[in-house]
Amino acid sequence: xxxxxxxxxxxxxxxxxxFLGPAGIIDFEDPVMRSLALDxxxxxxxxxxxxxxALASSGCAMQAFFRNPxxxxxxxxxxxxxSAGAAIAxxxxxxxxSNIILxxxxxxxxxxxxxxxxxxxxxxxxxxxxxxxxxSFLSGLTAIVIYFSQESVHEILFWTMGSFSKASWQKVTxxxxxxxxxxxxxxxxxxxxxxxxxxxEHAKSLGLDIEKFRRELIAVxxxxxxxxxxxxxxxxxxxxxxxxTMRLIFGESHQKxxxxxxxxxxxxxxxVDLLSRISTSGEIPVGAMTAMIxxxxxxxxxxxxx
Amino acid sequence: MKLEVxxxxxxxxxxxxxxxxxxxLENGEILAVLGPNGSGKSTLLRTIFGILKxxxxxxxxxxxxxxxDEIAKIAAYLPQEVPETKLRVIDxxxxxxxxxxxxxxxxxxxxxxxxxxxLKAVNLENFAERVFNELSGGEKQKVMLARLFAQEPKIMLLxxxxxxxxxxxxxxxMRLVKSKVVEGSSAIVALHDINLAATFADKIVMLKNGVIxxxxxxxxxxxxxxxxxxxxxDSIVKKIGKYVFVTPKVISSKNxxxxxxxxxxxxxxxxxxxxVEAGYRVSAxxxxxxxxxxxxxxxxxxxxxxxxxxxxISEENHNKNLKLVEExxxxxxxxxxxxxxxxxxxxxxxxxSELKKLVVIEKDPFKYRNFAGKVAEExxxxxxxxxxxxxxxxxxxxxxxxxxxx
Numbered sequence: 001x002x003x004x005x006x007x008x009x010x011x012x013x014x015x016x017x018x019f020l021g022p023a024g025i026i027d028f029e030d031p032v033m034r035s036l037a038l039d040x041x042x043x044x045x046x047x048x049x050x051x052x053x054a055l056a057s058s059g060c061a062m063q064a065f066f067r068n069p070x071x072x073x074x075x076x077x078x079x080x081x082x083s084a085g086a087a088i089a090x091x092x093x094x095x096x097x098s099n100i101i102l103x104x105x106x107x108x109x110x111x112x113x114x115x116x117x118x119x120x121x122x123x124x125x126x127x128x129x130x131x132x133x134x135x136s137f138l139s140g141l142t143a144i145v146i147y148f149s150q151e152s153v154h155e156i157l158f159w160t161m162g163s164f165s166k167a168s169w170q171k172v173t174x175x176x177x178x179x180x181x182x183x184x185x186x187x188x189x190x191x192x193x194x195x196x197x198x199x200x201e202h203a204k205s206l207g208l209d210i211e212k213f214r215r216e217l218i219a220v221x222x223x224x225x226x227x228x229x230x231x232x233x234x235x236x237x238x239x240x241x242x243x244x245t246m247r248l249i250f251g252e253s254h255q256k257x258x259x260x261x262x263x264x265x266x267x268x269x270x271x272v273d274l275l276s277r278i279s280t281s282g283e284i285p286v287g288a289m290t291a292m293i294x295x296x297x298x299x300x301x302x303x304x305x306x
Numbered sequence: 307m308k309l310e311v312x313x314x315x316x317x318x319x320x321x322x323x324x325x326x327x328x329x330x331l332e333n334g335e336i337l338a339v340l341g342p343n344g345s346g347k348s349t350l351l352r353t354i355f356g357i358l359k360x361x362x363x364x365x366x367x368x369x370x371x372x373x374x375d376e377i378a379k380i381a382a383y384l385p386q387e388v389p390e391t392k393l394r395v396i397d398x399x400x401x402x403x404x405x406x407x408x409x410x411x412x413x414x415x416x417x418x419x420x421x422x423x424x425l426k427a428v429n430l431e432n433f434a435e436r437v438f439n440e441l442s443g444g445e446k447q448k449v450m451l452a453r454l455f456a457q458e459p460k461i462m463l464l465x466x467x468x469x470x471x472x473x474x475x476x477x478x479x480m481r482l483v484k485s486k487v488v489e490g491s492s493a494i495v496a497l498h499d500i501n502l503a504a505t506f507a508d509k510i511v512m513l514k515n516g517v518i519x520x521x522x523x524x525x526x527x528x529x530x531x532x533x534x535x536x537x538x539x540d541s542i543v544k545k546i547g548k549y550v551f552v553t554p555k556v557i558s559s560k561n562x563x564x565x566x567x568x569x570x571x572x573x574x575x576x577x578x579x580x581x582v583e584a585g586y587r588v589s590a591x592x593x594x595x596x597x598x599x600x601x602x603x604x605x606x607x608x609x610x611x612x613x614x615x616x617x618x619i620s621e622e623n624h625n626k627n628l629k630l631v632e633e634x635x636x637x638x639x640x641x642x643x644x645x646x647x648x649x650x651x652x653x654x655x656x657x658x659s660e661l662k663k664l665v666v667i668e669k670d671p672f673k674y675r676n677f678a679g680k681v682a683e684e685x686x687x688x689x690x691x692x693x694x695x696x697x698x699x700x701x702x703x704x705x706x707x708x709x710x711x712x
Contacts, residue, residue: 067390191411195401197393201385204357206404206457207378252392252437255412 002249006260010049010267017045017270022278044167045270048286050179051164051228052238052269056246056261057186058221059239064193064254065217066124069247073225073239076218077131080138081111082229083159087145090155097166101174101230104159108226111138116218162233162287164273171231178227182220183262189213190254197252235269235287237294242268244301307333307368307380307460307492309354314363316346316353316516323349325516326363331461331492336484338507339496342537346516347496348386351463354494355383367461378405382459386466386496388446395441395449396434399424402456417456424455428482444475451482462486462493468502480506504528504550512536524550542605555606561585563710566634566658567603568627568651573640574599577667577699581638582606584703589634591627592619592651619650627654634663636709638702639689641669645677652682656689664693665705 018041019026026037058073065071085107086100094103115134119127142160146153158166186193192213195203203210228235246260276289309331316324323346331337339347352358354365356374364371367380382402391398399421400413407417425431428448433441438449447467454462464483468476476499484506487493497503503510504524512520512527514536520527528550533541540555565586567574570593579602581588591611593600603610611626613619619627627650631637637658644652658664672686694705 188410191401191404191407194393194397195404197391198389198398198401199385199387201387202389204374205355205378205383205385206401207375208404209375247392251394253394253397 003260003263006263006267010263013267013271013274014045014049017048017274018042020274020278022281022283039169040167043169043172044164044273047167047172047175047231048164048270048273049266050172050175051232051235052242052265052267053183053262054175054179054224054228054265055235055239055269056242056265057183057258058224060243060254060258060261061186061193061217061221062239063243064196065214065221066128067197067199069244070240072236073221073228074135074234074236075128075131076112076222076225077115077134077138078108078112078222078225078229079160079234080135080142081108082226082234083156084138084142084145086159087142087149087156091145091149098170100155101171105174105226105230108229109222112218112222112226116215116222159229159233160287161285162235162290163283163285164232165283167232175227175231178223182224185216185220186258187262189216190258193254193258233285233287235290237290237298238265238269241294241298241301244298248301248304309381309461309492309494310364310366310369311350311354312364312366314350314353314360314365316349316358316360318349318358323516324353324360327513327516327518328363329511329518329521331494333460333490333492334487335492335508336487336506337492337494337509337511338503339494339511339513340498340500340503340536341496341513345513345536347513348465349516350513351383351465351494351496355381355463357383375405378457380459381461381463382454382457383463384450384454384465384467386469388443388450388470389438391438393438394434395425395430395436395438396421398438398449399434399452399456402453405457420458421452421456424452425449427455427486428452444471444478447471447475447479448482451479455486460491462491462495464493464495466496466498468497468499476502500528500533500552501550504552528552540607544605555582563587563635564589564633565706565710566590566630566637567640568631568637568642568655568658569593569599569640570597570642570648570651572598573642573667574638575602577638577640577702578602578606578608580699580703581706582608584707586706589630591630592623592648592654594647616647618647624650624654627651628657631655631658632661634658636663636665636706637661638706639664639666639693641667641675643675643677644672644682644686649678649682652678652685652689656685659689659693662692663709664689665702665709666690666693666695667697667699667702668695669697 018037021041027033055073062071062073062075063069082104085103089100089103111134115130119130146156195206195208200210242265243261246257246264250256250260272289273286276284276286311327311329314324314327341347353360356377403417425434428451430448467479480502483493510524510527511518512532519536520532525545528543530541530543542553544551563586565581565588567578567590569590574590575598578588589609590603593610593612595612595615600610600612611623613623631654639655655664676682696702696705
């Protein structure tokens with residue numbers, strides 16, 4: 001019942017994303033409006049859905065990995081890596097959109113593996129610390145690049161604020177493969193995610209090769225978050241709030257939690273994007289919007305008790 | 307299923323944790339592993355389960371060496387720390403089925419049935435939907451035991467399953483393990499509680515610094531000597547039938563003062579214990595062997611002058627008694643019954659009163675306790691005139707303290 005409702009909400013959100021916008025309700029009789037819906041709003045909505053699901057599912061995975069509900073998909077340093085990669089690409093003249101996306105994606109992927117390698121010798125919090133160190137280094141690097149290349153500030157900022165405004169079918173195809181691979185991996189491994197919640201020693205006592213699973217988990221989350229960041233920049237809070245809310249409704253077990261988080265991520269992201277498009281005459285970056293809505297909601301959820 | 311651990315050596319971070327450990331476990335046996343913190347108990351269990359690979363030696367299940375994933379199908383290991391999770395109880399128990407699942411892991415109807423049966427076995431059949439973190443310590447550990455049972459192990463490896471639990475939960479956990487073993491498996495349990503081990507284990511190994519120092523049945527292995535060697539403490543070991551009880555001795559810092567107690571028939575038990583606990587070196591005499599005061603004094607490691615059961619005090623023992631009276635910083639005469647057999651004890655007390663170091667505990671008037679005639683009555687009267695007379699052990703301890711410290 002709760003699942004059906006969730007799916008229904010998801011479909012509604014998708015339709016709203018396509019039919020509503022600053023230009024008003026779509027009239028499919030009008031060829032201009034139709035083209036607006038199919039070439040602009042539809043890819044934008046789908047991109048938002050995929051990114052929402054990717055962030056929610058990797059948030060889920062990271063929270064299991066660290067056994068901490070505050071773990072975030074960007075914990076591996078991906079957020080600052082993407083903007084650093086993009087900034088460097090722009091500043092050295094690789095300004096074509098696909099080049100910038102590629103640079104952001106590659107630098108995110110490399111960074112998350114670097115963070116994992118730096119931190120893996122110690123306990124799981126060593127990865128956290130390594131992530132913080134690498135992220136602040138990369139933020140510094142980005143700031144320096146921005147300082148020396150003032151014209152492209154706006155373009156670089158795109159990655160740090162997060163936005164679907166440059167959505168296109170091309171971006172959808174970029175994220176589609178990592179998305180399918182990553183979420184498929186997580187969905188078939190919900191059992192092991194539950195085992196991880198008991199702690200490493202207990203997971204080993206179930207005969208699991210927990211180190212291998214952790215490596216795979218990091219690889220999958222890097223792929224999902226790097227792809228997301230590369231197509232739309234950093235969108236905070238979704239990776240924490242979505243799993244958290246679903247946990248309150250469906251409980252801790254990943255067999256229900258993970259699919260629910262994926263669907264709810266798909267629901268909430270296009271909806272928030274819609275709000276960011278229509279709430280003002282301009283367009284608020286969606287990352288700012290998620291923070292504005294997410295933070296109060298998060299506090300409400302926390303105070304309701306968990 | 308037979309388990310053999312042969313000459314196993316394990317090192318962690320280039321420190322040798324297990325040095326040449328060999329043991330065997332037959333079907334239907336509970337083996338308790340005792341040893342202080344850091345003796346290698348957990349390492350031994352983890353090595354048997356295949357989490358750690360030995361540098362030398364082998365672990366054999368029915369003669370075969372196996373890997374972790376294969377071992378998990380026939381053995382189950384319960385780590386020491388209790389997990390913290392908001393998973394439902396049934397989700398936790400179902401995880402016990404992990405080694406038996408293949409491909410995309412998903413619980414079947416059969417797995418659910420086995421998990422619910424395991425919950426029932428630990429008397430928590432109504433707890434399936436509860437959140438694990440909201441249970442009490444004892445309930446959590448029982449859920450973990452159900453998780454273990456759901457794994458349908460032939461051999462259970464439990465690392466301090468009773469740690470942090472109250473007494474009834476400790477007993478219940480061990481009973482559940484025992485009942486599972488009776489159904490046709492075996493168990494190795496690392497324990498801190500010697501008495502729990504003595505009660506539930508068929509065999510005990512005592513481990514220290516990665517070496518097995520003792521191995522055998524509880525009544526063979528548990529002695530004051532072995533406990534001193536393994537734990538470095540003095541203890542009292544009593545054997546009643548097949549049961550063995552171990553009590554550590556409560557000894558505060560010795561204060562170097564010597565108190566001699568003249569007692570008998572149970573009248574000295576309380577004061578001897580109090581004096582020992584207060585840090586005095588206590589001696590007692592003359593006591594008949596098997597007298598309850600004799601047992602107490604011997605158990606507490608006091609010097610005791612003893613006479614054969616039901617025999618009159620010999621001249622030789624009386625002289626020994628007088629010697630202790632003279633050596634002691636204080637002497638206590640307890641509320642003992644006096645007959646012909648132990649009349650000489652009264653004369654020893656008289657000597658103490660002459661030396662001005664006697665404390666007399668008089669709970670009942672002497673005439674009710676005197677079966678040795680007029681002479682004894684007169685001697686007792688003269689004693690009480692030149693000594694401190696108190697009504698109970700508490701006052702006696704205080705009087706001794708004042709006497710000893712001048």
